[in-house]
Amino acid sequence: MKKDISVFIGGKAGEGIDQSGTLLAKIITAIGYNIFVYRDYPSIIRGGHTYAIIRGSERKITAHTNSVDYLLALNQDCLDLHKDKISKDTVVLFDSETIKTDALPAGIAAFGLPLTAIIKQEQATAIMRNSVILGSFCKAAGIKWETLEQILKANSHKELELNLKVAKHGFEKTNELKKTEVSESKNMPVVTGNDAITLGLLNAGLEAYCAYPMTPTSGILHTLASLAEDFSLKVIHAENEIAVMLMAEGLAYAGKKTAVGTSGGGFCLMTEGLSLAGMAEIPVVIVLGQRPGPSTGLPTYTCQTELQFALYAGQGEFARFMVAPGDAEEAYYWSTLALDIAWKYQMPSFILTDKSLSESNYSFNAQSKCFLTENKMNPALWDKKGQYKRYQNTDSGISPLAFPAQKDAVVKVNSYEHDEAGLTTEEADVTKVMQDRRLNKGNLLAEELKKYQTVQVYGKKDAKTALVCWGSNKGVCIELGEKLGLRIVQPVVLSPFPMESFTEALKGAEKTIYVENNATGQLAGITTGYGFKADKKILKYDGRPFTLEELEKELRKLLP
Amino acid sequence: MNLNTDAKNTWCPGCGNFAILSSIKAVIGSIIEEGTPAENIVIVSGIGCHAKIVDYINVNSFYSLHGRVVPVASGIKIANPKLKVIGFAGDGDCYGEGLEHLLFAAKRNIDITMIVHNNRVYGLTTGQTTPTSPLGYKSRSTPFGAKELPLNPLEVVLSAGGTYLARGFSNKIDALKKTLKEAVSHKGFSLVDVLQVCVTFNNLYDYYNKNIYELEGNNIADFDEAMKRVREWDYNKEAPISLGTFYKKESASFESSFPQDRELNKKEKVREVLGRYS
Numbered sequence: 001m002k003k004d005i006s007v008f009i010g011g012k013a014g015e016g017i018d019q020s021g022t023l024l025a026k027i028i029t030a031i032g033y034n035i036f037v038y039r040d041y042p043s044i045i046r047g048g049h050t051y052a053i054i055r056g057s058e059r060k061i062t063a064h065t066n067s068v069d070y071l072l073a074l075n076q077d078c079l080d081l082h083k084d085k086i087s088k089d090t091v092v093l094f095d096s097e098t099i100k101t102d103a104l105p106a107g108i109a110a111f112g113l114p115l116t117a118i119i120k121q122e123q124a125t126a127i128m129r130n131s132v133i134l135g136s137f138c139k140a141a142g143i144k145w146e147t148l149e150q151i152l153k154a155n156s157h158k159e160l161e162l163n164l165k166v167a168k169h170g171f172e173k174t175n176e177l178k179k180t181e182v183s184e185s186k187n188m189p190v191v192t193g194n195d196a197i198t199l200g201l202l203n204a205g206l207e208a209y210c211a212y213p214m215t216p217t218s219g220i221l222h223t224l225a226s227l228a229e230d231f232s233l234k235v236i237h238a239e240n241e242i243a244v245m246l247m248a249e250g251l252a253y254a255g256k257k258t259a260v261g262t263s264g265g266g267f268c269l270m271t272e273g274l275s276l277a278g279m280a281e282i283p284v285v286i287v288l289g290q291r292p293g294p295s296t297g298l299p300t301y302t303c304q305t306e307l308q309f310a311l312y313a314g315q316g317e318f319a320r321f322m323v324a325p326g327d328a329e330e331a332y333y334w335s336t337l338a339l340d341i342a343w344k345y346q347m348p349s350f351i352l353t354d355k356s357l358s359e360s361n362y363s364f365n366a367q368s369k370c371f372l373t374e375n376k377m378n379p380a381l382w383d384k385k386g387q388y389k390r391y392q393n394t395d396s397g398i399s400p401l402a403f404p405a406q407k408d409a410v411v412k413v414n415s416y417e418h419d420e421a422g423l424t425t426e427e428a429d430v431t432k433v434m435q436d437r438r439l440n441k442g443n444l445l446a447e448e449l450k451k452y453q454t455v456q457v458y459g460k461k462d463a464k465t466a467l468v469c470w471g472s473n474k475g476v477c478i479e480l481g482e483k484l485g486l487r488i489v490q491p492v493v494l495s496p497f498p499m500e501s502f503t504e505a506l507k508g509a510e511k512t513i514y515v516e517n518n519a520t521g522q523l524a525g526i527t528t529g530y531g532f533k534a535d536k537k538i539l540k541y542d543g544r545p546f547t548l549e550e551l552e553k554e555l556r557k558l559l560p
Numbered sequence: 561m562n563l564n565t566d567a568k569n570t571w572c573p574g575c576g577n578f579a580i581l582s583s584i585k586a587v588i589g590s591i592i593e594e595g596t597p598a599e600n601i602v603i604v605s606g607i608g609c610h611a612k613i614v615d616y617i618n619v620n621s622f623y624s625l626h627g628r629v630v631p632v633a634s635g636i637k638i639a640n641p642k643l644k645v646i647g648f649a650g651d652g653d654c655y656g657e658g659l660e661h662l663l664f665a666a667k668r669n670i671d672i673t674m675i676v677h678n679n680r681v682y683g684l685t686t687g688q689t690t691p692t693s694p695l696g697y698k699s700r701s702t703p704f705g706a707k708e709l710p711l712n713p714l715e716v717v718l719s720a721g722g723t724y725l726a727r728g729f730s731n732k733i734d735a736l737k738k739t740l741k742e743a744v745s746h747k748g749f750s751l752v753d754v755l756q757v758c759v760t761f762n763n764l765y766d767y768y769n770k771n772i773y774e775l776e777g778n779n780i781a782d783f784d785e786a787m788k789r790v791r792e793w794d795y796n797k798e799a800p801i802s803l804g805t806f807y808k809k810e811s812a813s814f815e816s817s818f819p820q821d822r823e824l825n826k827k828e829k830v831r832e833v834l835g836r837y838s
Binding site: 187188189190191195199202203205206207208210227228229230231232233234236238239240242243244246247248249250251252253254255256258272273276280364366403404405406407408409410411412413414415416418421422423424 | 565566567597599600602604607612614615618619620621622623624625628630631632633634635636637638639640642643660661664818819820821822824826827829830831833834835836837838
């Protein structure tokens with residue numbers, strides 16, 4: 001029996017598919033699997049086609065498959081647009097009143113229920129068709145009614161009884177069609193990448209968040225806004241991203257640990273503020289969620305096209321920290337560090353995500369060992385001795401912080417070149433000293449980061465062929481690396497670039513294949529600039545992440 | 561308390577900015593005397609001739625970007641509502657590049673004071689037309705005369721929800737001090753449009769001296785009256801130019817709407833929230 005399960009659910013946008021995807025993830029978690037949920041939706045509020053693929057596995061996964069075990073269809077598009085997801089083993093569950101199954105290949109197990117008639121009979125609302133089909137799915141897959149009941153109870157905020165009633169109809173009217181292996185649940189939380197980033201920032205002591213809504217990072221704004229009272233947070237939806245960045249710097253100057261969130265278009269507006277943070281040495285965290293461009297591009301789809309933009313954004317030369325987590329646990333862990341680094345090194349700190357990481361759901365293993373070590377990064381604070389100078393030259397290379405309303409300290413920050421006290425200067429010698437001091441913080445950070453896993457190696461670690469990936473491609477590459485005997489190298493920190501660790505990770509590799517969700521190979525562009533080889537590139541830039549099947553096919557073309 | 565710094569003043573001799581500097585220093589000195597701790601005062605500037613003022617006053621300061629005084633000042637105030645936050649901006653800075661921020665600060669009624677050094681010309685970039693230059697104004701960017709009408713900033717900000725509006729003039733220092741003191745003491749968003757003369761590129765001393773008068777007996781609680789007074793001079797045609805306070809209203813301020821700081825174990829709370837995702 002298979003220890004991997006993949007379930008598709010689709011329908012019209014606005015019909016509750018999003019919530020059903022989450023419930024399916026929880027059901028599959030409850031029967032003992034690690035889950036990953038890919039979500040595909042158009043930039044439309046109502047009426048377009050939307051779907052989710054929920055995959056469960058006994059191992060940690062962060063990728064979905066193309067072909068599915070169960071296809072739950074709430075509208076005709078689910079069959080017409082997703083023929084490629086149906087194999088001979090697929091079980092199709094569908095709304096028999098609205099969907100024609102004539103085009104399904106012969107021999108496919110398909111079972112229809114009159115969803116609308118059922119909800120009418122119980123005087124339920126149209127959105128509860130989802131509950132009926134969830135009931136139908138559980139029965140078909142051999143999942144106990146009690147499992148579904150428990151999950152609906154824990155997650156239905158209204159009309160619980162009615163949801164249970166219609167779900168029961170679905171359950172009772174369906175036969176077991178393809179039994180799924182059930183084991184004891186590890187009860188892992190199901191979080192999105194955005195949730196993980198949010199919690200990681202809070203874990204580091206986040207005090208304020210500024211944003212203007214933009215897919216795919218709006219979820220962070222929503223969650224933090226809802227947690228503002230609990231965590232005593234200042235959450236501000238400002239007039240535009242320029243204000244977002246500048247407000248954040250005002251907050252940070254006054255001592256508040258602050259982050260901002262956006263996507264490429266909003267980040268364009270933030271770049272003057274970013275450069276200010278570099279010059280004035282204001283700690284700020286930028287969560288940058290990539291999506292396909294140029295310009296508005298495909299707003300609700302995924303890509304990795306803002307790496308080079310984010311690395312070089314902003315006038316002038318200044319150090320920045322940038323991390324590109326590859327899954328929820330990494331996102332949590334490194335978001336905590338990103339805020340700590342911003343404050344210790346007084347520099348902008350990026351968490352680079354994309355739609356795929358931000359909005360997919362993951363099983364979150366809070367027992368992972370990386371969460372057990374206490375972090376030792378603390379900001380340098382003024383010792384209250386002598387005259388305070390915001391930009392004092394110190395042996396450590398970092399000027400101690402003080403914040404307004406600190407007695408006996410006059411805290412002056414400046415976007416112009418400035419002296420130690422923060423007063424404007426145009427002197428050549430002061431300019432050089434200050435620029436060297438600021439840039440040197442990048443070297444100090446690079447040195448400290450040697451103690452961290454800035455580059456991860458997975459798969460067959462001594463294989464001669466290495467797949468190099470970053471961000472959300474981590475999971476799909478690891479699974480295939482293990483299957484095909486490849487070495488997987490994932491730089492997690494991208495600035496300051498971890499030269500030593502990356503060199504070490506590639507030691508003995510004779511062929512390197514870069515896997516990226518962009519059209520030009522942005523990471524390969526950077527690493528080849530440092531003198532590394534990039535023999536082949538597998539690039540996907542249609543807004544969709546790689547499925548396991550797709551990447552395997554591309555890899556096999558390049559392997560002997 | 562010594563409010564001077566070591567910075568060398570580089571404004572042109574006769575610049576209207578000197579009047580604003582000496583007035584605001586007097587105001588800061590007096591609020592410190594009245595009990596506001598000096599360390600609670602934060603001044604913010606944009607970019608332009610006006611902006612050098614932060615280098616000349618020995619209090620906390622944020623020398624920010626062109627047009628961005630308002631969001632920086634807003635962030636500082638939200639971070640710590642007990643701070644007294646005073647922003648300085650130019651007319652190009654605040655009424656051009658940063659107009660949207662200004663309107664939102666008025667809309668939110670955040671408790672900061674904006675003092676606009678309105679000389680109606682770009683000084684530091686050597687003489688171009690600004691949002692408050694009159695129609696037909698000849699400058700380096702409009703050698704044949706400006707083709708657009710000026711904004712009346714007070715009208716715009718009054719409409720947007722500002723709760724304290726006043727106008728000052730750099731050649732009337734006593735009145736300016738009084739107005740700035742009122743603005744800084746106002747709880748809520750305050751704007752003082754200071755007609756500040758640029759002697760090098762737009763010397764309007766004679767024009768202003770001929771037309772100004774001080775407001776007296778106006779009902780500053782009356783929005784309609786304030787609007788009428790604000791519209792008396794449109795920054796374009798020659799008309800009587802009133803100085804002093806147009807409008808003052810008490811209203812809840814934005815920064816007080818946020819959760820108060822309190823001690824809490826965030827790491828523990830994070831674990832609790834994570835549990836909700838199970």
